[in-house]
Amino acid sequence: MEGMSEIDFEKLAEIELRKDEAENADLEGSQVSFAAVSNGDAEISPTHPYYDVARHNILHLVGDDNLGRKVIAFSCCRLPPSYQLNHRRLLEYLKYALDQYVENDYTVVYFHYGLNSKNKPSLSWLQSAYKEFDRKYKKNLKALYIVHPTNFIKIIWNIFKPLISHKFGKKVIYLNYLSDLRDHLKYDQLKIPQEVIRHDENLHTKQKKKPLTAVKIPPPRPPLPTQQFGVSLQYLKAKNKGELIPPVMKHTVSYLKRKGVESSLRVMNCREIVHGLPEQNYAVLKFLICFLHMVSQESIFNKMTGSNLACVFGLNLIWSPKGTPSFSTLVPINIFIGLLIDFYPTIFSSRSVPGEQLP
Template sequence: MAGQDPTLSTSHPFYDVARHGILQVAGDDRFGRCVVTFSCCRLPPSHELNHQRLLEYLKYTLDQYVENDYTIVYFHYGLNSRNKPSLSWLQSAYKEFDRKYKKNLKALYVVHPTSFIKVLWTIFKPLISHKFGKKVTYFSYLSELREHLQSDQLLIPPEVLRYDEKLRNLHKGLQPPPSKKPPPRPPLPTQQFGVSLQYLKDKNQGEIIPPVLRSTVSYLRERGLRTEGLFRRSASAQTVRQVQKLYDQGRPVNFDDYGDVHVPAVVLKTFLRELPQPLLTFEAYEQILGITSVESSLRVTRCRQIVQSLPEHNYAVLRYLMGFLHAVSRESIFNKMNSSNLACVFGLNLIWPSQGASSLSALVPLNLFTELLIEYYGKVFSTQEAPGSRAPDAPDAGEQGSPAPRQRARMDRP
């Protein structure tokens, strides 16, 4: 089946809908917002899909992300008379997505719109608020979408890619010839984003913890631990790019100048997401996916084994970061960011496959693994449990505390 996810279990509560791959979650956009994609070409004929179940599955999936700022990418290609839901269903669906879903939806990108979309807009206009209407952006080509998103993280169906190429070929004569791209420049000696941990270490006098990570963590420890929704909110893309440029030029960054604690939070996530290889490494991806098959009482031990197998540099940086996120979770009564919420934000910024993007069902083990690292930080990164354990770079003061008492059991999460 097109879009079938090999990691999807038949025990999934919405397996009958999820198996089609209609909905996917694909990392963050350039504003630091989670991206959810909806692909019409994956919709089976209407008689093969219960549209009420589809609506319930949409809500079930979005419920995991609506507390954060998020973006939806709607791939319109593939909607036809055989699989098109009725207008009455669309109207009832729109009404069911109440303020809870609309409040933190920051952008709805419609790719390859047709006249059908314009007709729909006319029908729905009386129901759609002006504020919501401003969130909708239409893209005729994927190249326009890629200006707003990390294209390598998007799970774009092959059918959509072929259709986009066909459109571009049809309109090639109407457009100026594309300019030749200059060869990629070697990184600057002061480059901080998009370069390896080893490069950063070599260019920073052997410093293990990358400067961007240390400065953002230090600032957030001092000013952000009790900020409600820390890491959930987005920030101005222009401001984030400006900060990145300062770092890459080796110039000082003072986050007080921006008056927004969410700026360093998004910069931190951006730094992790732009590493050439994820902090948890490509090699550990399959091991991490297996965490849900481990008996619940042994999962922390398994997490410890996996992180112990990481390269020493990655281990040290991960330990430093998890120590900070553990400190954030200890203030969850103020910031509303417990280990589970933080895991939903950081899972895809710490690990992704070497080819393509993570599937929606892969998020369950990825987020669970991240949650265990944060909640059981003291046990996972303890140097006393195993003889000969390495002692990584010592984290900042206050990072080595034992885990805070759990508010509810998480070890038995499937």
């Protein structure tokens, strides 16, 4: 999707939303569409600072999850047409409403059904919203459940994926049906808009009506004369004059034997550099690296591998004469220190100093 402008993405999102609308219209048939209802939500006072937005009940408290954390729902079916709603005010209201809960752990349920080409916010608004919901809001958010996702959601996710942290991405959970919420939330306590419930029922009905078609499995193709994978060892032996070792394995190992001398050469170069240090510098370095090597041996428990330790200690052991090192110099520094830690016995065993002490 590289090279696409924001306008192109906006058009692509619009196309997918129109597909969703057409599919939902076909799904609902001639049923009368529901008007937005409060569904038991508290009445909003006209004196509310965001009454113009809050009166739509787009954001509402719906209950608790299985761990007793508050669950807040965002219902797209309650979004009025864009010309009736100031989306900047909507963003301010969302932050205002969430401020009541973000000091403690909380969960958000996003009911996607009801988002259409008439009420959807722009991509620039979505980008602003993600940026404005800073660490204060993301830190205690334990899960974001997206109910009834469509291709539109996938496109939006791909567009914003470079902006979304891996940690936040792990909190996003897609659920195709309302019943899937039972595994995570106290479902019977949830206040779900009637429009969403009816849509869920229609999805189940459509799923039941799908014909069961037999999956045709194509017949297996005979292997090619030079095929190395997906065939038995017996086949390879017969095709290679009785050789027990498959050619691809033999050639790969041979190549690695020739080209894998390089790591040993690195270690030897490291040893030469270290052995050129003055006696006290060498003794101090050897003492420290010996300890870090011992730490790295327990990496299965402490997660501190040689490369991880090198990232922590590298810049403290090698100083640039030109001041703060550039990013380009960090990589070779960390590789060098990582080699000292991983190959400590090889690099340091051939030189000792009088009265040296080891951890």
